[in-house]
Each structure stands twice: as structure tokens, then as C-alpha cells.
Amino acid sequence: MNIxxxxxxxxxxxxxxxxxxxxxxxxxxxxxxxxNELDEYAIEEGLRLAEAHGGEVTILxxxxxxxSESIRKALSMGADKAVHLVDDGLAGSDALATSEAIxxxxxxIGFDLxxxxxxxxxxxxxxxxxxxxxxxxVPQLSFASKVETDGQTIxxxxxxxxxxxxxxxxxxxxxxxxxxxxxxxxxxxxxIMAAKKKPVETLSLADAGxxxxxxxxxxxxxxxVSFAKRPPRQAGTIVKDEGDGGGKAAEFLAAQKFI
Amino acid sequence: xxxxxxLAEHSGETVKKVTCELLTLxxxxxxxxxxxxxxxxxxxxxxxxxxxxxKVYVAAGEEFDDYVVAPKAELLAALxxxxxxxxxxxxxxxxxxxxxxxxxxxxxxxxxxxxxGIGDGLVAEQSIFGGAIVVKSRVTAGTPIIAVRPxxxxxxxxxxxxxxxxxxxxxxxxxxxxxxTERVVQEGGERPELTEASIVxxxxxxxxxxxxxALIEKLADALGAAVGASRAATDAxxxxxxxxxxxxxxxxxxxxxxxxxxxxxxxxxxGMQTSKTIMVINKxxxxxxxxxxxxxxxxxxxxVVPQLIDEIQQRSGS
Ligand SMILES: Cc1cc2nc3c(=O)[nH]c(=O)nc-3n(C[C@H](O)[C@H](O)[C@H](O)COP(=O)(O)OP(=O)(O)OC[C@H]3O[C@@H](n4cnc5c(N)ncnc54)[C@H](O)[C@@H]3O)c2cc1C
Ligand SMILES: Nc1ncnc2c1ncn2[C@@H]1O[C@H](COP(=O)(O)O)[C@@H](O)[C@H]1O
Numbered sequence: 323m324n325i326x327x328x329x330x331x332x333x334x335x336x337x338x339x340x341x342x343x344x345x346x347x348x349x350x351x352x353x354x355x356x357x358n359e360l361d362e363y364a365i366e367e368g369l370r371l372a373e374a375h376g377g378e379v380t381i382l383x384x385x386x387x388x389x390s391e392s393i394r395k396a397l398s399m400g401a402d403k404a405v406h407l408v409d410d411g412l413a414g415s416d417a418l419a420t421s422e423a424i425x426x427x428x429x430x431i432g433f434d435l436x437x438x439x440x441x442x443x444x445x446x447x448x449x450x451x452x453x454x455x456x457x458x459x460v461p462q463l464s465f466a467s468k469v470e471t472d473g474q475t476i477x478x479x480x481x482x483x484x485x486x487x488x489x490x491x492x493x494x495x496x497x498x499x500x501x502x503x504x505x506x507x508x509x510x511x512x513x514i515m516a517a518k519k520k521p522v523e524t525l526s527l528a529d530a531g532x533x534x535x536x537x538x539x540x541x542x543x544x545x546x547v548s549f550a551k552r553p554p555r556q557a558g559t560i561v562k563d564e565g566d567g568g569g570k571a572a573e574f575l576a577a578q579k580f581i
Numbered sequence: 582x583x584x585x586x587x588l589a590e591h592s593g594e595t596v597k598k599v600t601c602e603l604l605t606l607x608x609x610x611x612x613x614x615x616x617x618x619x620x621x622x623x624x625x626x627x628x629x630x631x632x633x634x635x636k637v638y639v640a641a642g643e644e645f646d647d648y649v650v651a652p653k654a655e656l657l658a659a660l661x662x663x664x665x666x667x668x669x670x671x672x673x674x675x676x677x678x679x680x681x682x683x684x685x686x687x688x689x690x691x692x693x694x695x696x697x698g699i700g701d702g703l704v705a706e707q708s709i710f711g712g713a714i715v716v717k718s719r720v721t722a723g724t725p726i727i728a729v730r731p732x733x734x735x736x737x738x739x740x741x742x743x744x745x746x747x748x749x750x751x752x753x754x755x756x757x758x759x760x761x762t763e764r765v766v767q768e769g770g771e772r773p774e775l776t777e778a779s780i781v782x783x784x785x786x787x788x789x790x791x792x793x794x795a796l797i798e799k800l801a802d803a804l805g806a807a808v809g810a811s812r813a814a815t816d817a818x819x820x821x822x823x824x825x826x827x828x829x830x831x832x833x834x835x836x837x838x839x840x841x842x843x844x845x846x847x848x849x850x851x852g853m854q855t856s857k858t859i860m861v862i863n864k865x866x867x868x869x870x871x872x873x874x875x876x877x878x879x880x881x882x883x884x885v886v887p888q889l890i891d892e893i894q895q896r897s898g899s
Binding site: 416480 | 876
């Protein structure tokens with residue numbers, strides 16, 4: 323099976339993130355970058371499926387040159403090779419533009435199964451799987467908490483508020499996974515060494531056959547009008563429990579008309 | 582006046598609160614027209630009328646719910662092409678965002694997700710990076726498609742005709758790629774849905790084990806609240822994963838959020854920071870969650886929570 327896992331490099335959620343004043347895009351210089359945590363579950367699922375059914379796992383990432391660090395990490399977990407779409411013309415792409423570019427690359431490299439994280443921790447849109455399925459005209463199997471395939475058809479549990487839906491489709495398809503699906507492996511020392519020699523193909527927009535007019539900040543179908551730091555919350559009342567903490571909490575709730 | 586399409590979220594014939602919120606917003610920008618897929622529209626109609634729906638486009642076929650997301654996007658695209666609405670509003674739930682995304686591709690439109698408000702000129706307000714930054718943005722191409730966070734708007738009634746109009750009956754083969762073979766309902770119970778609840782009581786690692794979550798549930802039930810959990814608690818298997826609040830869990834913005842035995846890691850705050858009122862119970866006075874607290878009790882949850890439950894029950898006379 324030819325499996326492609328989409329991996330995004332994101333700013334560390336533990337560090338403070340800001341937007342650049344000039345163009346309201348994410349200030350990627352000011353915070354540490356790492357693999358979108360949810361994509362590690364996508365990589366793990368890809369590796370497990372390849373182990374069970376044979377085939378190759380290709381990492382696909384669109385992002386600045388620095389994203390190569392995240393690509394290496396994905397390779398050190400065990401993926402076979404990688405494609406890195408990197409071009410200054412991509413800067414500022416919104417989800418729609420990102421999906422246009424990634425769909426173009428997927429069309430070029432081919433796939434039986436594309437696996438994504440359920441969302442990126444920076445943009446938090448959780449829409450790329452749907453966008454890719456729409457653009458590629460293949461079934462959308464998103465928010466999977468369980469996956470089974472025989473190489474022809476694929477069955478998943480699609481997570482929902484009320485529990486889950488059992489969903490079935492035939493391959494090729496786009497899959498996104500939630501963190502409950504597995505426990506991502508840590509790269510072994512051997513894996514880290516081996517990753518250094520694995521092939522990473524870099525593609526420019528021209529290489530990928532993407533029309534530069536359809537991606538990047540200028541092609542964005544929405545614009546930021548303004549942004550501002552949220553005013554800090556007013557300091558609240560903190561009491562120490564002296565055997566009456568529950569009572570005081572109830573008084574507060576009553577004063578606020580919650581009870 | 583141009584139409585504003587509102588994709589209804591409903592379970593069977595019960596209209597979800599977020600749909601009333603979307604109608605309340607839609608009324609400000611045009612004539613609200615609800616889009617309803619699957620059965621139940623006749624029964625749900627009164628509620629839609631109460632919140633100002635002028636029309637209800639109904640695609641009643643069961644098929645609309647038998648395939649993942651694509652049929653709804655296809656239906657909306659047909660309605661957009663036919664009626665040139667001024668905007669399309671959907672709930673910013675995982676599925677709502679996916680419908681919106683596919684619709685954006687089909688109609689060549691811009692998409693804004695997770696809006697917490699919409700102002701003049703359909704400028705959407707978003708609260709990003711865990712509530713640290715407020716961004717205002719607008720769609721610049723096609724029909725603005727805006728996914729609005731549940732619970733961010735107060736629903737206000739205002740009567741509408743809610744005239745039922747039959748819309749698209751067929752689902753194309755292209756939209757039948759991913760077939761739903763079974764719906765498995767796990768969480769039953771009487772509690773409100775986490776993202777819709779006006780009160781959420783969440784427990785964290787401080788709760789200690791799965792059995793003790795009964796205490797969190799008891800407090801939630803006393804308040805008519807939904808139960809949430811930190812990732813420490815869901816990862817440990819003390820509470821089901823779908824109740825996780827935070828960066829990689831649900832985003833909630835209730836009127837009241839009660840954090841019990843939760844330290845307030847940035848990833849947890851990301852999911853609850855926009856709550857209107859926040860109450861904290863934690864034995865460590867240094868826990869960062871206290872920075873967000875409107876009211877905080879420094880104390881052991883195993884003595885504070887039972888007392889709180891007693892007080893609530895006494896005051897409500899039960
Ligand atoms: C990429 C990423 C995504 C993440 N996503 C999420 C997410 O979506 N949601 C989330 O919640 N976390 C998320 N996390 C994890 C987050 O960083 C924290 O680890 C987690 O929120 C901690 O949960 P906690 O507050 O319950 O546990 P702890 O940090 O261990 O805090 C437990 C608290 O309970 C208090 N306590 C203990 N015993 C008692 C008692 N008897 N009475 C009163 N108080 C007591 C302690 O003082 C302490 O403050 C994410 C992490 C990463 C890296
Ligand atoms: N620039 C990118 N390169 C590769 N994969 C991406 C990129 N952006 C998003 N993805 C994938 O899409 C998923 C959902 O992202 P999003 O829709 O942005 O929340 C992520 O978990 C990744 O798997």
C-alpha cells in the first residue's frame with residue numbers, strides 16, 4: 323500500500339505565540355517549532371498499516387525550510403521517504419490554498435491512502451482532510467479512532483459527540499486520525515541514524531505544477547482586518563478552605579445567580 | 582433582502598441550541614433560511630420559527646445522513662448557486678467545519694472557522710491561541726462561509742414564518758464515497774452536551790482515579806452541568822476521551838466553568854479560557870489556573886466538593 327502522511331511543523335503550544343504586525347501571519351521566528359502533535363498519531367497509524375499490509379510510508383510536508391527538522395523526525399520514527407513542498411510563494415497560504423498545493427503534490431506522487439492528523443494545533447481548523455477529499459474526489463474518512471483495511475476497502479470508527487459512526491469506503495481515500503487511535507512510538511537511536519540517509523525530495527511550486535496565483539497570502543480568500551491581545555481577566559477572589567470552602571463557593575454561585 | 586443560509590444542527594426532530602444562535606446572528610445580516618437535512622423538519626419547524634427563520638429548505642431523504650459530510654456540502658452548494666445568499670453560517674463543530682470547507686471549494690468562497698461573533702460587514706471575530714489574541718477578519722472571495730462557535734452567542738427569539746420549501750432530494754454518486762454503516766451512541770445520559778452546556782464541571786489529575794469522577798458527575802448534576810476532563814484524566818482512562826477540554830479536545834465557552842483538580846496548563850486553558858465565569862478548586866495555591874479564576878478555593882477537592890454539593894442541594898431545596 324502506498325501511504326502518504328501529511329505532517330505540519332507548528333510552533334510549540336507551550337511557548338507564547340504571536341502574529342506579525344506587518345501581515346498578520348504567524349510569527350514563526352519567535353517560538354520553537356515542532357511536529358504537530360496530532361500528526362505523530364497519523365505517522366504511527368501509517369507505519370502500523372504498512373507493517374501489516376506491506377508498502378511504503380511517504381511523509382509530505384508543506385512549509386518553510388525549517389520544516390525539514392520535523393520531516394527528519396518523522397523519518398526517524400520509521401517512514402521511508404519524504405516530499406517537502408517549499409517555496410516562498412506559499413507563505414501566508416490559508417487552508418484553501420494549502421489544500422490546493424497539497425492536493426497537487428498528492429496528484430503527482432499518487433497514493434492509496436493519505437493520513438492526516440485531525441487538526442493542527444496552530445490553525446486548529448481541522449478541515450484539511452475534508453478539503454483534500456473534495457479536491458481529489460476520493461472518500462473522506464475523518465476523525466478516525468479506529469482503522470481497519472484489507473487493502474481494498476477501509477473501515478473506520480468516526481468519532482462523534484454521541485459516540486462514533488462506523489464508516490466504510492474503498493481505497494484510495496483520505497483519512498484523518500484522533501489521538502485516541504494509538505500510542506506513537508519514539509524514534510530509536512537506530513531510527514535516528516537511518517533517517518539521515520532517507521531520501522527527501524524538495525519541490526517548488528513550479529515542480530509541483532501549482533499555479534502561484536492560487537496560493538500564498540495574496541490568493542487568500544479571507545483577510546485579517548485587525549487583531550489585538552485580549553485584555554487580561556480581572557483578578558478574582560481566592561479563598562482558602564478553612565472547612566467552609568464549599569459553602570463560600572456556593573455563596574459565590576448564588577450571588578452570580580447560577581444556583 | 583438577501584438570504585443568509587443557516588445549516589441546522591439537530592438530533593432527530595430536536596433543534597440544537599447552536600442553530601438558534603446562528604439564526605439570531607443571521608437576522609442581523611439578511612433573511613435567515615435554514616437548511617435541514619434528513620427527517621424531522623416538520624417537528625423542528627416551530628423552534629426555527631421562534632428564532633426567526635423565514636424559510637426552511639428541507640432535504641428530507643435519509644440518504645443525507647448515510648454518507649460522511651459530502652451530501653450536505655453538495656446540497657448547500659446547490660442552494661448557494663440557486664439563491665446567491667449573502668452568507669452561509671454553520672456551527673463550528675468538527676462536522677460543521679468540514680461541511681463548510683467542502684462548500685468553500687465547491688463555490689470558490691472564503692472560509693472563516695471558529696468565529697465567536699460577527700459584526701458589521703460580516704466581519705468575524707475569532708479568539709485564537711487559547712484566547713490570548715482576538716482577530717477580526719472577513720471573507721474576500723465568493724460567498725462568505727462562517728463557522729460559528731457554539732455557545733458564543735445568546736439566542737434571542739424573534740418570530741419568523743419558517744415556510745417549508747422542499748430542496749434537493751438526490752445525493753450524487755460522487756458524494757457517496759464514505760458510507761455510514763452504523764451509529765454507535767455511547768454517552769446517553771441526561772447531561773447536556775459539552776459544547777452546548779451553559780455550565781461545565783471539569784475534573785483533572787487531582788480527582789485521582791476513575792471511581793472518584795462520580796464526585797465530579799454529582800456536582801455537575803447538582804448544577805445541571807456537562808462534565809469535562811483534562812487530558813491528564815482522559816489519558817489515564819478515568820473519563821472518556823470525547824470529554825477532554827483543551828487544545829486537542831473540545832473548545833467550550835460556557836457561562837460558568839468549574840475546574841476541579843486541574844492545574845491550568847496552557848493546552849487546557851486553550852479550550853476553556855473564553856468561559857464567561859471561571860471557578861477553581863485546587864489544593865495548590867500556586868496552580869496557574871487560579872490566574873483565570875473569578876472565584877477560587879484553595880483546598881482539597883474531596884472536602885470542598887461534597888460540601889458544595891450539599892449547599893447547592895439545600896439552596897435548591899432538593
Ligand atoms: C500538544 C499538546 C496538547 C495538549 N492538549 C491538551 C488538552 O486538550 N487538554 C488538556 O487538558 N491538556 C492538554 N495537554 C496536556 C497539558 O499540558 C497538561 O499536561 C494537562 O492539562 C494536565 O492536566 P491536569 O491539570 O489535570 O493535571 P496536573 O497538571 O497534574 O494538575 C493536577 C492539579 O490537581 C491538583 N490537585 C491534586 N490533588 C488535589 C486534591 N485532592 N484537591 C484539589 N486539587 C488537587 C494539583 O494541585 C494540580 O494543580 C496537551 C499537551 C500537549 C503537549
Ligand atoms: N502545511 C502542511 N503540510 C502538511 N500537512 C499539513 C499542513 N497543514 C496541515 N496539514 C495536515 O492537515 C491536518 C489538519 O490541519 P488543519 O486543517 O490545518 O487543522 C494536520 O494534522 C496535518 O496532518
